[in-house]
Amino acid sequence: MSFRKISQLIVLTIILFALAACGSNSGSEGSGSTSDESKEKITIGQINWPENIAITNMWKAILEDKGYNVELKLIEMGPQMAALAEGDLDVAPEVWLPVQDKSYYEKYKDEVNFFEDPWYENGKVGLAVPKYMKDVNSIKDLNENREKFEGEITGFEPGAGTMIITEEVIKKYGLDYELVESSEAAMITSIKNATENKEPIVAPLWKPHWVFSEVDLKFLDDPKKVYGEVEKIYMATRDGFAEDHKKVSKWMKNFKLKDKQLGELMVNVKNNEDNPIKGAQKWVKNNQDLIEKWMK
Structure with missing residues (x-):
């Protein structure tokens, strides 16, 4: 090979190395801090x-405003608590x-x-019926009116604390009813369909819930207090979350809502x-004074 060809080959090799280096540098600049991968992720x-x-989208709106990457995972209560214990959920x-989710608290408290x-x-929380059912005012009245309800309590997702307690209600009151699972x-x-047609229906419900503002319902008396009385709602985090996300943990511990605030949200x-995040963002924008108290 002639000296001229060797020289050309050397020059070409140098150019290729230079181009490769430039490409590598520009790639590292392109993966800047604005990408989702570079943000702290919270599930x-x-x-x-x-x-x-409402609450999950509110926290997503707040935390994403603060630069976090928030993922909401749709998962029922039982698997949710298990995922928290395993560290797969934040x-x-x-x-x-003290009543509805007591079984999960006892199982996973260690x-x-x-949160305290x-x-x-x-x-x-309790069993609710339409207000037009004048003869049904207590859980004790259900067996006498079994035919009206066809022996069914219309329920929701299995594994929810209230569904577990409702099974206990059936046993403790000796109800000849089946708790029907759905969503x-x-x-x-x-x-809503039953009340529009003035038909009987009984279901486990809870407040706060928007359905009470749209349908005239009443809670049945619970003389045995199986559902408890006043229930309080707490947050829970995986082990180590407070160390990994000190600020967020502090904000969540400061988090408090009253009836009106939660209702508006x-x-x-x-x-x-x-697009629920849009509604949450609107509420967050209109409640900055409250949110700033949580951020202290």
């Missing part, structure tokens, strides 16, 4: 309940105590961080059912 469990959808935002203070203090959305549809989200 929050979500259940298809109105207040849960936050479970809705644990009802593996999961349950609740974020909501005025919850109520929260299907249960609400059944309630739920309405905003419900009005944007196709």
Whole structure:
């Protein structure tokens, strides 16, 4: 090979190395801090309940404003608590105590961080019927009216704390009823269809829930207090979350909502059912003073 050809080959090799180096440098600049991969990621469990959808989207809106990458995982209560214990989920935002989710608290209290203070203090749970059912006012009245309800209690997702407690209600009151599993959305549809036609229906419900603002319902008296009385809602996080996300853990511990605030948040989200984050963002924008208190 001639000296001229060797020289040309050397020059070509140098150019190729230079181009490769430039490509490598430009690639590292392209993976800047604005990508989702570079943000701190937080996963929050979500259940298809109105207040849960509202709260999870509210936290997604708040945290993404602060630069976090938030993923909402739609997962029912039992698997959600298991995922929290295994470290596959960061936050479970809705644990009802002292009664509804007692079984999950007892099972996972040594593996999961349950917050000491609740974020909501005025919850109520029980069996509800339409107000036009004048002769049914207590759980004790259900067996006498079994034929009206066809021996069915219209329920929602299996594994939810309230569904577990409702099975206990059936046993402790000796009810000759079957608890029918479905979904929260299907249960609400059944309630609305029944009330529109003035038909009997009984279902396990809870407040806060927007259905009480649209349908005239009443809770049945629970003389044995199986559902408990006032329920409080707590947050829970995986072990180590407070160390990994100190600021977020502190914000969540400061988090508190009253009836009016939660009601307005739920309405905003419900009005944007196709895009719940939009409703949550609107509420966040209108409640900056409150949110700033949580951020202290």
